Amino acid sequence: MLNPMDMTGKLIIVTGASDGIGRAAALHLAMLGAKTVLISRDVNKLKLISEALGKNPHKIYPYDLTDLEGIEDLIRTISEENGKIDGMVHCAGVSPMMPLKSTKYDLFHNTMLINFYAFAELVRCAGKAANCNDGASFLAVSSVSSVKGNKAQSAYAASKAAVSGVIKPMAKELSSRGIRVNSVLFGIIKTGMYEKFLEQGGDMSLWNGQYLGLGSPEDAANVISFLLSDASKLITGTDLIADGGYLS
Amino acid sequence: METSDKIRLLEEMLELKNGTLNESTALKSIPGWDSMAALSLIALCDEKFHKKLSGDKILSFITVKDITDFMG
Numbered sequence: 001m002l003n004p005m006d007m008t009g010k011l012i013i014v015t016g017a018s019d020g021i022g023r024a025a026a027l028h029l030a031m032l033g034a035k036t037v038l039i040s041r042d043v044n045k046l047k048l049i050s051e052a053l054g055k056n057p058h059k060i061y062p063y064d065l066t067d068l069e070g071i072e073d074l075i076r077t078i079s080e081e082n083g084k085i086d087g088m089v090h091c092a093g094v095s096p097m098m099p100l101k102s103t104k105y106d107l108f109h110n111t112m113l114i115n116f117y118a119f120a121e122l123v124r125c126a127g128k129a130a131n132c133n134d135g136a137s138f139l140a141v142s143s144v145s146s147v148k149g150n151k152a153q154s155a156y157a158a159s160k161a162a163v164s165g166v167i168k169p170m171a172k173e174l175s176s177r178g179i180r181v182n183s184v185l186f187g188i189i190k191t192g193m194y195e196k197f198l199e200q201g202g203d204m205s206l207w208n209g210q211y212l213g214l215g216s217p218e219d220a221a222n223v224i225s226f227l228l229s230d231a232s233k234l235i236t237g238t239d240l241i242a243d244g245g246y247l248s
Numbered sequence: 249m250e251t252s253d254k255i256r257l258l259e260e261m262l263e264l265k266n267g268t269l270n271e272s273t274a275l276k277s278i279p280g281w282d283s284m285a286a287l288s289l290i291a292l293c294d295e296k297f298h299k300k301l302s303g304d305k306i307l308s309f310i311t312v313k314d315i316t317d318f319m320g
Contacts, residue, residue, distance in 0.1 A: 099284040101263075102291045152287050199303050 004231035008033030011085050012228060013078065013126065015065060015118070016092030018045030020191030021141055024217030025089055025224045030056035032225055037078055037085075039063050040092070065092050065118040066110075075125040085132040087228040089139045090119040093159075095193050097152045108155045115159035120166055123181060127174050135178040137228045140167065141220075142183040144243045160185075164239050171237030180236035182227050187243030189215040212244035254316040257296065261288050271313040293319060 012029050016022035017038035026036050026049060036058040040046050043062040050060050059082060063074055079085055093115045098107055119140045126132050142160045149157030163183050171181040187210045188194055194214075207214075223242045226232050241247055255269050262280050275281050286306045293301040297319045309315055 097287055098291055099288050102261075102288050151284060 003032075005032055005225050005229040007225070007229055010034045010087060010228075011037065011082055013037045013039060013085060013088040013122075015039045015088070015090045015122070016141075017060075018042045018049060020091070020193060021186075021189060021217050021220045021224070022089075022091030023049055024221040025091060026058070027052060028218065028221035028225050029228070030058060032229070034087075034228075035059075035082065037061060037082060039065065039074075041065070065122075066113045068113070068117055068121050071118065071121045072125045075122070075131055079131040085126050085136060087137040087139070088122060088126050089141065089224050089228060090122060091141045091224075092118065093141065095143075095153075095156050095197070097197065098155065099152050100154055103154045108158060111155040111159045112162065115156070116162040116166070119163060123170055127170075127179060129177070132179065135230075135233070137180045137182070137232070138170075138174075139181075139224060139227050140183040141224070142185050142239065144185050144187050144241070144246050146185060146239070148247060167239070168237045175236065178233075180233070182232075182235060182238050182240060184220075184223055184227060184240045184242055185247070186220055186223075187215065187246040189217060189220050191217055207246065210244040210246040215242070215244060249319070251316050254319050255312060257292060258289075258312065258315065261285070261292055269312050271311065271316065273312045275309055275311065275315075289315070 007029055012034045014022050014026045014036055017026045018040035026038055030036050030053050038046055038049060038058060038060045041062060041064040046060040046062055061074065061078060094111055096107060096111055123138045126138065140163045142163050145153050145157040146160035146164050167181045167183050174181060188207050227240060259266060259269055262278060262285060289306065290301045293299045
């Protein structure tokens, strides 16, 4: 049977792999045959997902991606120890809720560190010929907030909009080797971040426009797998919208 | 920190004139006491008092005194 999303033998890096969308993506990619490389700063949670993956080929690399200076060595180590990279999805991120009058520059900076700078540095390093195969696919988990931010999301929305900006030149620069760079704009996905949003008094009425309902981490993992697989090999430099209708 | 200083912080957060609030002021009576103010309060308690404040806890607050007591 034809499976256009078959990932057999492909080496895929998943950042933020210990929770939510990242965890679901890691499990889904493994089921599609990928060799997964899981990155998170939480070594204990990585061990738990390692147990969940069982015999599926995978490696864990505990790392705090806000340490931007070390990302080059991290990527080099991963490719030396596991072979060249075929794809990467950046799921690690933060989604602070803060009214504008309390959003100081340091909140912007801290949000950009993991949501944007880390992604840009990962692609810069992983995109080198020594580290990745031609035809690799790099992907950032982004948000509809990048184009339609809600109250208290200034830092978050800005960081995701920055991702949308950077993928286009990246895609063009790397296209000569068939490497693709995309982002996916999710609406509300029921993860730990969603629970935190509610805990902080998040206003769900703002999301009534997501008329297909809230997404599950598994729904998100399906979209991620599609964009990392050869089934999407004509898609690059694009923000793919997967928002249950929110932006329509 | 004295209670009066905590109240002054709340007044600054809510952009109210000095002396607008006292311990018995009902939160519902304060202009601008809304979900954005609640998020600002979470940030204030974290930054100034190193205390984590949840949405549920905020919902249990009735008066300014409930907040200043939480601040410790």
